[in-house]
Amino acid sequence: MAALRRIAGKSSIISTSPLLPPALFFCCRSIATKLFVGGLSFYTTENGLSEAFSQYGQVVEAKIVSDRVSDKSKGFGFVTFASVDEAHTALTEMNGKTLNGRVIFVDYAKPKTRFGNEMPIARGPPELSESQER
Numbered sequence: 001m002a003a004l005r006r007i008a009g010k011s012s013i014i015s016t017s018p019l020l021p022p023a024l025f026f027c028c029r030s031i032a033t034k035l036f037v038g039g040l041s042f043y044t045t046e047n048g049l050s051e052a053f054s055q056y057g058q059v060v061e062a063k064i065v066s067d068r069v070s071d072k073s074k075g076f077g078f079v080t081f082a083s084v085d086e087a088h089t090a091l092t093e094m095n096g097k098t099l100n101g102r103v104i105f106v107d108y109a110k111p112k113t114r115f116g117n118e119m120p121i122a123r124g125p126p127e128l129s130e131s132q133e134r
Contacts (some may be wrong), residue, residue, distance in 0.1 A: 010113070033060075033087045034109040040064065053079045054100055057086025078109055104123035116119040 037049065050062035081087040086109035087108075095106040 033081045033084055035079045035081070035091055036076065036107050036109045037079055038105045039102050040073065040075050040077055040104060041102040042073045042075065043075065044100045048100065049077055049079060051101050053094065056093055059080040065073035069089055
């Protein structure tokens, strides 16, 4: 917490407000520095993705999403940068470029939407009302 106060400064809302926990600050920060990369070749590795983006800043993590069953790439991934400026530079420079023979698309990652840990329920087709049956 002391390091956060030093970074944010004493006049900042983050350092003085008990309503905004530091974990929320880091969560929001990681979303701003995480980029979505789509259109990846199935032969692109996480190391290759990290190397391609590392010329624009410090890459904290490069993750390629793969299918659970076949363990093959789904053709997209995420790259996390150490700062927002580095992420913005990488987005503007890499969007529309070719990587491993495929044109990639780069955008800011959106936060996960969680619908709960429950399995979805299959309910079947909707029932017809009396006016629709005729």
